[in-house]
Amino acid sequence: MTEFTLTAAVARLLHRLEALSPTSPGPRCLQLCEAIDAPPLIAWLAAQQQHPKIYWRGRRNGEEIAAIGAARDHHLSRQPSAETLDRLYRDYLRADHHEDLRLYGGMAFDPKQPAWPDFGQAHFVLPRIELRRNGDSAQIRLALCGQVDDWQQELAQARQALLALEPAAPLPPLGPAHILSRTDIPEQPRWNTLIEQITHPNFNADTPKVVLARQTQLSTSALPDPWTVLHAWQMLNPGSYQYGFQFSAEHTFISCSPERLYQRQGRELSTEALAGTTVRGFTEAEDQALANALLNDSKNSHENQLVRDHIEQQLAPLADYVGVEESPTILKLNHIQHLHRGIRAELKAGVNDLQLLQALHPTPAVGGLPREAAMNFIRQREGFERGWYAGACGYLGTHQSEFSVAIRSALFSADKVTLFAGAGIVADSQAEAEWQELNNKLTTVLGILNGL
Ligand SMILES: C=C(O[C@H]1C=CC=C(C(=O)O)[C@@H]1O)C(=O)O
Numbered sequence: 001m002t003e004f005t006l007t008a009a010v011a012r013l014l015h016r017l018e019a020l021s022p023t024s025p026g027p028r029c030l031q032l033c034e035a036i037d038a039p040p041l042i043a044w045l046a047a048q049q050q051h052p053k054i055y056w057r058g059r060r061n062g063e064e065i066a067a068i069g070a071a072r073d074h075h076l077s078r079q080p081s082a083e084t085l086d087r088l089y090r091d092y093l094r095a096d097h098h099e100d101l102r103l104y105g106g107m108a109f110d111p112k113q114p115a116w117p118d119f120g121q122a123h124f125v126l127p128r129i130e131l132r133r134n135g136d137s138a139q140i141r142l143a144l145c146g147q148v149d150d151w152q153q154e155l156a157q158a159r160q161a162l163l164a165l166e167p168a169a170p171l172p173p174l175g176p177a178h179i180l181s182r183t184d185i186p187e188q189p190r191w192n193t194l195i196e197q198i199t200h201p202n203f204n205a206d207t208p209k210v211v212l213a214r215q216t217q218l219s220t221s222a223l224p225d226p227w228t229v230l231h232a233w234q235m236l237n238p239g240s241y242q243y244g245f246q247f248s249a250e251h252t253f254i255s256c257s258p259e260r261l262y263q264r265q266g267r268e269l270s271t272e273a274l275a276g277t278t279v280r281g282f283t284e285a286e287d288q289a290l291a292n293a294l295l296n297d298s299k300n301s302h303e304n305q306l307v308r309d310h311i312e313q314q315l316a317p318l319a320d321y322v323g324v325e326e327s328p329t330i331l332k333l334n335h336i337q338h339l340h341r342g343i344r345a346e347l348k349a350g351v352n353d354l355q356l357l358q359a360l361h362p363t364p365a366v367g368g369l370p371r372e373a374a375m376n377f378i379r380q381r382e383g384f385e386r387g388w389y390a391g392a393c394g395y396l397g398t399h400q401s402e403f404s405v406a407i408r409s410a411l412f413s414a415d416k417v418t419l420f421a422g423a424g425i426v427a428d429s430q431a432e433a434e435w436q437e438l439n440n441k442l443t444t445v446l447g448i449l450n451g452l
């Protein structure tokens with residue numbers, strides 16, 4: 001009888017590697033796959049010693065992935081061009097590939113801002129080892145990618161990666177971390193000035209929306225493990241995407257984001273307008289009253305409407321059909337609730353993921369309108385580098401691709417954690433209320449970091 005423990009599956013993969021011919025007839029990329037009973041994936045990932053480490057989980061109990069190492073690593077100093085994407089497709093994502101190879105990674109919010117170290121303007125990885133789970137079914141996948149003359153070395157490296165796997169261990173506990181210092185950029189007085197500028201009728205006439213953000217840098221007595229924080233965060237917000245990228249031991253970017261940039265299955269596209277925010281109530285009646293007030297609030301409706309209109313316009317030339325939910329519904333998170341409109345499209349034949357990324361990212365839920373004017377304002381005045389905050393994170397695959405907008409995110413480096421929160425500023429925005437909205441967006445993660 002086949003044993004589905006990870007150890008048994010790894011032994012089978014080692015055996016299959018041995019059986020592969022040590023020479024290759026040409027350049028090739030392939031994936032060996034074995035069914036497993038999946039261990040808890042975040043805990044397994046945290047225990048591994050190989051980098052990069054990547055975690056991805058779709059919304060509402062969606063597909064879960066933990067991946068380590070790289071059979072191919074594309075660290076780009078510019079956002080992907082048509083040529084780069086063509087190459088990626090030719091090499092791994094060809095429609096005649098039956099292996100379902102995927103490139104996991106992301107891209108920064110603004111290619112014109114300096115890139116974060118490790119993350120670059122864009123960074124995509126074909127993982128060496130991927131654990132993929134969908135409901136009760138899970139596999140371990142081993143990727144091999146090489147040329148004729150380095151094939152033997154590729155086999156040796158794949159073997160090495162399998163032998164270096166660590167067993168899953170419990171996640172390190174959160175521990176009683178104390179926040180020693182906190183620095184906000186911008187601080188509140190500067191925030192107020194910026195809101196005045198954005199809401200000034202002369203500016204607002206041409207630039208109806210700018211999503212202004214704040215960076216909150218914390219130093220703590222004991223830096224918590226980012227994977228433990230992500231795990232705690234996902235328990236509180238299972239309806240959000242949950243993901244983390246650690247390209248080296250130095251920096252980890254995690255996000256528990258409610259926002260989908262897009263999901264593509266074949267030519268079916270699903271995206272959304274997510275903008276407009278209020279808090280949750282303490283009782284069901286209060287929660288419902290807050291939701292109703294949000295649905296009827298003109299400032300929040302305007303925030304959402306601008307995103308909806310823009311996405312519809314951007315998709316029109318790429319799609320045979322675009323359908324938008326006319327009235328927004330409410331998406332509830334642990335501490336806040338948002339206005340949400342689902343958007344579906346049937347893509348024209350031949351439309352690729354690069355076209356989708358360029359058309360949709362960044363949406364006016366994180367940038368503004370018009371896109372370039374809003375981004376210019378952010379670049380010149382916000383005062384910090386957004387890096388992958390509000391960027392696009394996810395995966396590219398042949399038949400299916402999915403990206404989330406990396407809001408509700410945190411960057412862990414040496415001795416500090418940096419949190420990010422933004423708010424859509426439109427004509428009727430009040431500086432104090434928008435500042436409070438930023439705080440509301442941080443409540444859940446701050447609670448985790450405070451050990452609450
Ligand atoms: C930019 C962020 O949120 C966006 C997504 C949902 C609601 C938003 C809002 O109501 O302002 C923002 O547009 C963030 O959380 O950093």
Ligand SMILES: [Mg+2]
Nearest residue numbers: 276277423424
């Ligand atoms: Mg808002």
